[in-house]
Amino acid sequence: MLQSGEWAYTEKLKEHFESPKNVLQGNDTSAFDGVGMEGNLQCGDQMMVAIKVDKESEKITDCQWKTYGCASAIASTSILSEMVKGMTLDQAFNISPKEVAKELGGLPENKIHCSVLGDKALRAAINDYFIRNGMSDRVQKVQARTVCQCMNVTDHDIEEA
Amino acid sequence: MPSRQIYFDNNATTPLHPEVKKELVAAMEMYGNPSSMHAFGREARANVEDARHRVAAFMGADESEIVFTGSGSEGNNTVLSLFACGTSQCFPGMKPKIVTTKIEHPCVLETSQCLVHRGVDVSYLDVDAYGKIDLGQLEEYLKSDGVGLVSVMMANNEIGTIQDIPAISALAHQYGALMHTDAVQAFGKIPVDVNELGVDFLTISGHKIYGPKGIGALYVRKGTPYCPFIRGGHQERGRRAGTENTLGIMGLAMAVDMRKIEMAAEAERLRGFREMLREGISARIDDALFNGHPTDSIPNTLNVSFPGAEGESILLYLDLAGIAVSTGSACASGSLDPSHVLLATGVDAERAHGSIRISMGRSTTVEDVEYMLDVLPGIIERIRNMSTAYIKGGPHAAIR
Amino acid sequence: MPSRQIYFDNNATTPLHPEVKKELVAAMEMYGNPSSMHAFGREARANVEDARHRVAAFMGADESEIVFTGSGSEGNNTVLSLFACGTSQCFPGMKPKIVTTKIEHPCVLETSQCLVHRGVDVSYLDVDAYGKIDLGQLEEYLKSDGVGLVSVMMANNEIGTIQDIPAISALAHQYGALMHTDAVQAFGKIPVDVNELGVDFLTISGHKIYGPKGIGALYVRKGTPYCPFIRGGHQERGRRAGTENTLGIMGLAMAVDMRKIEMAAEAERLRGFREMLREGISARIDDALFNGHPTDSIPNTLNVSFPGAEGESILLYLDLAGIAVSTGSACASGSLDPSHVLLATGVDAERAHGSIRISMGRSTTVEDVEYMLDVLPGIIERIRNMSTAYIKGGPHAAIR
Ligand SMILES: Cc1ncc(COP(=O)(O)O)c(C=O)c1O
Ligand SMILES: Cc1ncc(COP(=O)(O)O)c(C=O)c1O
Ligand code: FES
Numbered sequence: 001m002l003q004s005g006e007w008a009y010t011e012k013l014k015e016h017f018e019s020p021k022n023v024l025q026g027n028d029t030s031a032f033d034g035v036g037m038e039g040n041l042q043c044g045d046q047m048m049v050a051i052k053v054d055k056e057s058e059k060i061t062d063c064q065w066k067t068y069g070c071a072s073a074i075a076s077t078s079i080l081s082e083m084v085k086g087m088t089l090d091q092a093f094n095i096s097p098k099e100v101a102k103e104l105g106g107l108p109e110n111k112i113h114c115s116v117l118g119d120k121a122l123r124a125a126i127n128d129y130f131i132r133n134g135m136s137d138r139v140q141k142v143q144a145r146t147v148c149q150c151m152n153v154t155d156h157d158i159e160e161a
Numbered sequence: 162m163p164s165r166q167i168y169f170d171n172n173a174t175t176p177l178h179p180e181v182k183k184e185l186v187a188a189m190e191m192y193g194n195p196s197s198m199h200a201f202g203r204e205a206r207a208n209v210e211d212a213r214h215r216v217a218a219f220m221g222a223d224e225s226e227i228v229f230t231g232s233g234s235e236g237n238n239t240v241l242s243l244f245a246c247g248t249s250q251c252f253p254g255m256k257p258k259i260v261t262t263k264i265e266h267p268c269v270l271e272t273s274q275c276l277v278h279r280g281v282d283v284s285y286l287d288v289d290a291y292g293k294i295d296l297g298q299l300e301e302y303l304k305s306d307g308v309g310l311v312s313v314m315m316a317n318n319e320i321g322t323i324q325d326i327p328a329i330s331a332l333a334h335q336y337g338a339l340m341h342t343d344a345v346q347a348f349g350k351i352p353v354d355v356n357e358l359g360v361d362f363l364t365i366s367g368h369k370i371y372g373p374k375g376i377g378a379l380y381v382r383k384g385t386p387y388c389p390f391i392r393g394g395h396q397e398r399g400r401r402a403g404t405e406n407t408l409g410i411m412g413l414a415m416a417v418d419m420r421k422i423e424m425a426a427e428a429e430r431l432r433g434f435r436e437m438l439r440e441g442i443s444a445r446i447d448d449a450l451f452n453g454h455p456t457d458s459i460p461n462t463l464n465v466s467f468p469g470a471e472g473e474s475i476l477l478y479l480d481l482a483g484i485a486v487s488t489g490s491a492c493a494s495g496s497l498d499p500s501h502v503l504l505a506t507g508v509d510a511e512r513a514h515g516s517i518r519i520s521m522g523r524s525t526t527v528e529d530v531e532y533m534l535d536v537l538p539g540i541i542e543r544i545r546n547m548s549t550a551y552i553k554g555g556p557h558a559a560i561r
Numbered sequence: 562m563p564s565r566q567i568y569f570d571n572n573a574t575t576p577l578h579p580e581v582k583k584e585l586v587a588a589m590e591m592y593g594n595p596s597s598m599h600a601f602g603r604e605a606r607a608n609v610e611d612a613r614h615r616v617a618a619f620m621g622a623d624e625s626e627i628v629f630t631g632s633g634s635e636g637n638n639t640v641l642s643l644f645a646c647g648t649s650q651c652f653p654g655m656k657p658k659i660v661t662t663k664i665e666h667p668c669v670l671e672t673s674q675c676l677v678h679r680g681v682d683v684s685y686l687d688v689d690a691y692g693k694i695d696l697g698q699l700e701e702y703l704k705s706d707g708v709g710l711v712s713v714m715m716a717n718n719e720i721g722t723i724q725d726i727p728a729i730s731a732l733a734h735q736y737g738a739l740m741h742t743d744a745v746q747a748f749g750k751i752p753v754d755v756n757e758l759g760v761d762f763l764t765i766s767g768h769k770i771y772g773p774k775g776i777g778a779l780y781v782r783k784g785t786p787y788c789p790f791i792r793g794g795h796q797e798r799g800r801r802a803g804t805e806n807t808l809g810i811m812g813l814a815m816a817v818d819m820r821k822i823e824m825a826a827e828a829e830r831l832r833g834f835r836e837m838l839r840e841g842i843s844a845r846i847d848d849a850l851f852n853g854h855p856t857d858s859i860p861n862t863l864n865v866s867f868p869g870a871e872g873e874s875i876l877l878y879l880d881l882a883g884i885a886v887s888t889g890s891a892c893a894s895g896s897l898d899p900s901h902v903l904l905a906t907g908v909d910a911e912r913a914h915g916s917i918r919i920s921m922g923r924s925t926t927v928e929d930v931e932y933m934l935d936v937l938p939g940i941i942e943r944i945r946n947m948s949t950a951y952i953k954g955g956p957h958a959a960i961r
């Protein structure tokens with residue numbers, strides 16, 4: 001018999017869930033240069049990412065966020081907000097959810113989608129920055145969400161009782 | 162590991178009662194097949210029939226009316242599947258039309274969906290804000306004729322709401338339908354008597370009452386048409402094939418015996434704890450919204466939503482503090498759909514996503530309740546501070 | 562009580578292995594629901610998945626291919642019922658035609674009969690005098706096209722005869738049918754490897770291998786169409802609803818681990834005992850007729866008929882002497898029909914009625930065998946002296 005019972009997620013994920021980094025305090029985002037919001041409450045997941053950008057170098061100097069979401073969403077956005085600091089907008093735009101998951105030491109299969117949201121909100125924030133600064137030509141389409149993410153989740157493993 | 166471990170998830174499953182453990186250890190020495198004629202078999206048979214008698218007695222049934230099953234899910238599947246039996250030999254006069262509710266357990270809902278492919282017509286009753294069905298709507302369905310079965314759960318697993326089964330049975334019978342209740346969450350928490358309820362079928366499960374997992378029982382009223390679901394041997398008087406799970410059956414009977422002794426006082430105690438929780442949460446946390454019926458509810462269960470805080474996060478922060486609850490939402494099960502039960506009560510998806518279920522049990526103490534009340538407010542505050550969705554005293558506050 | 566108690570009915574069920582008992586006692590402390598996200602649930606989940614891995618490994622399967630069930634009967638019902646699935650959604654390209662044999666366990670035969678009412682066509686293969694099917698006849702059925710499933714048991718529970726499953730699988734696949742084998746009696750007695758056998762589905766049961774009753778497993782090859790039999794939750798990756806029987810699952814895995822260690826030497830030993838029994842009975846009792854295949858047979862099983870002596874009488878006289886056997890006939894299970902298996906091998910009803918099955922197990926000793934050989938001749942003589950039907954060296958003697 002196994003004496004498991006320890007945290008199901010990785011240590012790294014647990015760490016970021018316990019002490020999330022760069023959570024926006026309050027609701028005021030006016031000090032930021034770009035703000036993105038993704039997801040909706042119907043799906044049980046919503047994410048807001050706000051960035052400050054150094055105009056000269058186009059490097060992200062600060063990244064804060066808020067989420068209505070599960071542990072994976074919290075931890076992956078927390079780690080993402082650390083990763084992007086110091087990156088150029090182009091570098092940050094190209095971070096993939098896979099890289100975030102890797103940084104966390106892996107995510108359960110049915111939780112991968114939760115990490116996607118932070119990523120999307122970040123891209124929306126970057127696009128917002130471009131629009132605000134008259135660079136609409138640089139806006140890249142975030143892949144349209146035709147169907148609600150929730151419908152594609154592999155929902156076997158675990159069940160309500 | 163957190164310093165305390167508190168189990169507030171007794172509706173999901175329960176620990177074995179110490180007396181059940183003892184019984185299981187003793188029963189492990191007995192290994193005959195109850196169908197065998199020799200001494201080993203006769204010993205097993207005697208124990209199985211004794212167990213059947215005890216389980217039957219606690220629900221006011223005759224022992225011939227009890228079929229042991231492998232789970233509550235199997236019991237429910239068995240009853241519903243009767244109405245798709247392809248032959249009138251085994252189920253004469255069968256009317257392939259079922260009326261059930263929108264808040265049943267998935268094992269009823271998914272089986273119903275499958276039966277539609279087998280020519281059965283299924284309707285789902287609505288529930289009100291407290292999770293109660295409307296007898297008027299039921300009667301309308303029954304009037305449309307040809308309903309073979311009404312299946313309404315006695316107590317809901319997520320919100321605890323208890324239905325008026327005697328009235329529902331009476332109505333079903335008035336229109337010539339048979340009556341089934343899934344009593345998996347009610348049995349052992351509140352009195353269950355098949356004659357007072359007036360049901361023809363009733364499902365129970367061992368692991369919700371401090372008995373083993375993988376064992377259940379189905380009550381089938383004498384004279385009710387029946388056709389086995391698992392087909393094969395002559396076990397259970399030809400009503401359920403498979404070598405009897407003697408260990409499980411004896412454990413279930415012992416669990417039932419213990420319920421008989423402990424249930425009444427425990428219900429009283431847990432009802433008190435629940436009100437402590439309800440009041441404490443209301444006092445210490447803004448905008449907490451309670452789900453389910455405030456009084457017609459199994460005494461151990463409290464379901465509460467915290468707008469702006471997502472259920473799984475609450476569950477996992479509580480877990481870090483050593484407290485086990487479940488989310489009302491099905492998130493915990495890997496699906497992201499909000500709870501079908503809460504949605505049926507008319508709450509919006511956000512409130513459904515932000516709910517947790519606290520289900521207490523026989524070992525719950527007042528210290529457990531106090532610890533919960535100490536820990537929970539800080540967790541909700543923390544999550545709400547991170548949340549895109551919480552506005553204090555926001556739209557939800559009005560409907561509290 | 563007789564001075565000795567000898568259990569020669571291991572094909573009916575087996576005692577728990579001492580290591581399984583220990584595992585069950587330890588597992589009783591763990592009570593989480595494997596579907597719960599909190600610490601209690603995660604511990605249960607880890608143990609269930611570890612068990613799945615061990616069960617899978619012993620049959621050469623991947624753990625994702627194992628579905629835990631409540632019994633061997635449930636496993637067999639699950640596979641056959643797939644072919645009556647009313648919707649092409651869950652079972653695309655399903656061909657509702659099954660070929661099975663006349664000597665299957667009742668849980669296959671009775672399910673097949675029920676499926677006929679649900680639009681499934683079922684054919685039953687004959688067997689020869691040793692209980693073996695004929696590949697030529699199978700091919701004829703397969704040629705007639707549209708066969709979705711071939712279901713042939715690996716070893717027969719009454720006479721022990723082993724079928725050539727690899728050849729049968731190959732033939733089934735050649736004609737586009739899926740292949741199922743009921744390995745309930747073979748698994749743990751002889752090597753079972755799903756890839757060597759080439760099967761798509763394979764059924765096992767815990768209580769035949771010194772594990773708990775009420776637990777089994779079904780192997781489902783990756784990519785094989787599937788539809789749950791017990792419907793409801795997402796347990797077992799959506800393939801079998803009902804809270805997992807953690808105790809049973811962990812007990813089954815431990816039983817499997819022990820089989821891995823003990824099976825080979827035990828088979829050798831029991832094969833020796835069986836030949837001792839066969840020779841001893843032949844030498845000491847007139848006109849004993851052995852049933853089943855003399856060599857292609859599970860090593861623990863000996864089925865023998867004594868013309869002029871009725872099986873149930875033999876069973877009960879042996880019982881008085883402290884020896885537990887079963888009758889080949891289904892008498893023991895409450896029916897008076899002679900064994901369908903023996904009749905299918907072409908023996909007459911008298912020989913079928915006069916048979917007993919001796920099935921040895923891991924604790925069988927040479928002393929047990931000797932005691933049996935001491936006691937049995939007197940019992941047969943006694944019954945035959947009372948019998949209207951026995952003429953020494955009569956018609957049966959010729960066909961010995
Ligand atoms: C060949 C065979 N198949 C299936 C079964 C059924 O197994 P269970 O008793 O676990 O349902 C048995 C034994 O009863 C058997 O011998
Ligand atoms: C109301 C209700 N019905 C049925 C079940 C299924 O019981 P089991 O897990 O024994 O299959 C459950 C619990 O899982 C339940 O809460
Ligand atoms: S959907 Fe009903 S059996 Fe497949």
Ligand code: FES
Nearest residue numbers: 246247251388675
């Ligand atoms: S005979 Fe098949 S379901 Fe009744």
